[in-house]
Amino acid sequence: MPHIDAFVKKLSRYCALNQADLSVLRELQGPVREFSRGTEIGDEYEERTDAYILLDGWVHNYKLTRDGGRQIINFPVAGDIIGLRSLILPVASYASITLTNVTVCLIPRERLVDVMTRFTHIAASILWTQAHEEAITVEHLVSVGRRTALERVAHLLVELVYRLRLSGLASGWTYDCPLGQHELADALGLSVVHINRVLRQLREREIVTFRQNRVVIHDIAALREVAGFDSSYLDPEGVLE
Amino acid sequence: MPHIDAFVKKLSRYCALNQADLSVLRELQGPVREFSRGTEIGDEYEERTDAYILLDGWVHNYKLTRDGGRQIINFPVAGDIIGLRSLILPVASYASITLTNVTVCLIPRERLVDVMTRFTHIAASILWTQAHEEAITVEHLVSVGRRTALERVAHLLVELVYRLRLSGLASGWTYDCPLGQHELADALGLSVVHINRVLRQLREREIVTFRQNRVVIHDIAALREVAGFDSSYLDPEGVLE
DNA sequence: CGAAAACTTGATTGTTCTCAAGAACAGTGG
DNA sequence: CCACTGTTCTTGAGAACAATCAAGTTTTCG
Numbered sequence A, B: 001m002p003h004i005d006a007f008v009k010k011l012s013r014y015c016a017l018n019q020a021d022l023s024v025l026r027e028l029q030g031p032v033r034e035f036s037r038g039t040e041i042g043d044e045y046e047e048r049t050d051a052y053i054l055l056d057g058w059v060h061n062y063k064l065t066r067d068g069g070r071q072i073i074n075f076p077v078a079g080d081i082i083g084l085r086s087l088i089l090p091v092a093s094y095a096s097i098t099l100t101n102v103t104v105c106l107i108p109r110e111r112l113v114d115v116m117t118r119f120t121h122i123a124a125s126i127l128w129t130q131a132h133e134e135a136i137t138v139e140h141l142v143s144v145g146r147r148t149a150l151e152r153v154a155h156l157l158v159e160l161v162y163r164l165r166l167s168g169l170a171s172g173w174t175y176d177c178p179l180g181q182h183e184l185a186d187a188l189g190l191s192v193v194h195i196n197r198v199l200r201q202l203r204e205r206e207i208v209t210f211r212q213n214r215v216v217i218h219d220i221a222a223l224r225e226v227a228g229f230d231s232s233y234l235d236p237e238g239v240l241e
Numbered sequence C: 001c002g003a004a005a006a007c008t009t010g011a012t013t014g015t016t017c018t019c020a021a022g023a024a025c026a027g028t029g030g
Numbered sequence D: 001c002c003a004c005t006g007t008t009c010t011t012g013a014g015a016a017c018a019a020t021c022a023a024g025t026t027t028t029c030g
Helices: A004-014 A019-028 A109-118 A120-146 A149-166 A181-188 A194-206 A220-227 B005-012 B017-029 B109-120 B120-144 B149-166 B181-188 B192-204 B220-227
Strands: A032-035 A051-056 A059-062 A070-074 A095-098 A102-107 A174-176 A208-211 A214-217 B032-035 B051-056 B057-062 B070-074 B093-096 B102-107 B174-176 B210-211 B212-217
Touching: A004 A019, A004 A051, A004 A120, A019 A120, A051 B174, A059 A181, A059 B120, A070 A120, A070 B120, A095 A174, A102 A109, A102 B220, A109 A120, A120 A149, A120 A181, A120 B057, A120 B070, A120 B120, A120 B181, A149 A174, A149 A181, A149 A214, A149 A220, A181 A194, A181 B120, A194 A208, A194 A214, A214 B032, B005 B017, B005 B051, B005 B120, B017 B032, B017 B109, B017 B149, B057 B181, B057 B192, B070 B120, B070 B181, B102 B109, B120 B181, B120 B210, B149 B174, B149 B181, B149 B192, B149 B210, B149 B212, B181 B192
Parallel strands: none
Antiparallel strands: A032 A102, A051 A102, A059 A070, A059 A095, A174 A214, A208 A214, B032 B102, B051 B102, B057 B070, B057 B093, B174 B212, B210 B212
């Protein structure tokens, strides 16, 4: 089973988990499911009653506007939970579509509710991941509202490398990134053309190269500087660096 | 005690509350505190360990950027909970400052945790308010990322009137709104000057007038149309209209 | 009543968008 | 393995929306 460790690793960052907690987490796991690239996770026509742990692959959550525009809310990566809100709210506030072939582990609603009421450690960890994700969304809002195009692109590329490192999915300053320029544009509130120009600038200044679904950060210090990146929203305890 | 009803009303929209639940909610209430205009809620220097129910007044949550810019995340109004995340996460991801004199009711951390573990109804309601707030933040991100200046301003003014109506704080299409143009600008990712021009345009088209801390919507249908407003994120059950 | 803050308006600048067209790349069937 | 075809990327030129700069005006508050 690929990468279930990423999820456990993430939870244990928030709260020390003992042997009992770990076995409860195992109890939480439902069947593994696969989604091919470009398909919706869950089902947009019926109410979503289950959540998923993303084991492998990339997803994007987004909303469409009246005139056909798309705003991407976030990019869950392996180890993240998808659709936790749908356990609480009757309607999802956005759609989730895969960007690659994806493997998930289904979490049945009843089992999750049961575990969270019986094990406060687990409940706290899961609420913590939620708060963490919300902090990422807030930082995203800051980017789109108050940063220049260059800063936005740089900020997203730095954020992704740190998130992947926290999940153990990137070691150096290089990572596989299946996002196209269209996705970057719709995430950052910019046009595809402008994304292209900004990426060129970052490449020519030898700060970061993003080509063929691969991000190579040549100068992480310069990239952080350009982005005005402050890691505290990802990393309250300062584990990073 | 002003407006505690707004909070109970909000919770009961999510989940039918019986007599026992209501008395538990009463048990949750801690001391009432006052903050004067322009002061930080909680304390930025010590860890925030308590949450507050906003009873009266307006607040804004925001983050500052490196170069002194401000991005406003949201505007809690009476009946909203402030700082719930701080019960979970050790560090708040943004600051909260009052826009008016404010009355809050403190919720001690231990009591909240205790009540939420013992009463799943209450816990569900509170998580539901959280999910609701997150949906508002997501819609905010859509505004800033993919809507024009006119749409953004219109959207915020419509959202506020509906939120106030849901809390019973506005009856017609008119409401008191202590936001200055500087606050609108920093919420919507625009300059103060441009906010001013957009407000003038909305006024000249006789759609909405925002003057002297008072919003008067002359034509709610036109305003919704301009904003591209879809109320489902505020109102899953379609109670509005 | 006076001072500071908030709002208003015009003129100019600039970042980003749109339109347009060519180049590189990826997937498909022969 | 290659030609074909659609998708994604790249670059240029011009237009547009919103920012900045600068100066009044009104409102608020002590």
